[in-house]
Amino acid sequence: MHPVGRRRRGSELEEALLDAAWQELKDNGYAGFTLEAVAARAGTSRPVLARRWASKHELLRAAVRQAHSRTVLPVPDTGSLRGDIIEMLREFNADRVDFATVLGVQLGGYYQETGSSLADLRDVIISGHDSTLEQVLQRAVDRGEADPAKLTPRIRTLPFDLFRQHILMTLTPMPEDAMEQIVDEIFLPLVTP
Incomplete structure (x- = not known):
């Protein structure tokens, strides 16, 4: 979660969304991987995700790519x-x-x-x-x-x-x-x- 009253933007927001998506995959698997669940975990709304990724498949691939890049x-x-x-x-x-x-x-x-x-x-x-x-x-x-x-x-x-x-x-x-x-x-x- 981000500090109360501070709004995340740009790459900071995208990184937080992808971190939340990866954590959702780890904790609940694909069955529990919904845009709503990821948005709730990230402390934001579903439209914020939908503006960046057209589908949950795109979000999943982006989250996996980011998680992989963290273990170079x-x-x-x-x-x-x-x-x-x-x-x-x-x-x-x-x-x-x-x-x-x-x-x-x-x-x-x-x-x-x-x-x-x-x-x-x-x-x-x-x-x-x-x-x-x-x-x-x-x-x-x-x-x-x-x-x-x-x-x-x-x-x-x-x-x-x-x-x-x-x-x-x-x-x-x-x-x-x-x-x-x-x-x-x-x-x-x-x-x-």
């Missing part, structure tokens, strides 16, 4: 592909488990209603952004640790796909030994020259 992870540079990928998985474990859980568990109704999927929403989130993973993989290619011909789109994301699978199936962080097994036993053998 640094590009690791441990000096090795193994170290960088494990460090990325550790960062995801520390900062993104709740985010991934909301996307995977709380938004089932959204995916069904819109005919979209988690992959479609992921594309909305990362469109136009230089991927941390791409930077890590390019450095590994430059160091001779990874064969660019073996870095197919599916192989590039394999450690993170397995990470997401763990999160969505258990709703818990991934153990350190499991991260190391994914990298050492699955990923590195597939990409090493």
Whole structure:
């Protein structure tokens, strides 16, 4: 809530609305995600939301995009592909488990209603952004640790796909030994020259 008597405007208001929308998704899922509920949580009115987002789907996508942007992870540079990928998985474990859980568990109704999927929403989130993973993989290619011909789109994301699978199936962080097994036993053998 904002201080009494002080009216929020511009980017401050938009940020507060998107924060309220994200919190509504986290607390009540898509079933409870209405413009009225978000407006009440933000301490404003439904028309204020409707002037910015034409539908609750647009509001949802904007809220997810903002929540994702708040957890921008640094590009690791441990000096090795193994170290960088494990460090990325550790960062995801520390900062993104709740985010991934909301996307995977709380938004089932959204995916069904819109005919979209988690992959479609992921594309909305990362469109136009230089991927941390791409930077890590390019450095590994430059160091001779990874064969660019073996870095197919599916192989590039394999450690993170397995990470997401763990999160969505258990709703818990991934153990350190499991991260190391994914990298050492699955990923590195597939990409090493």
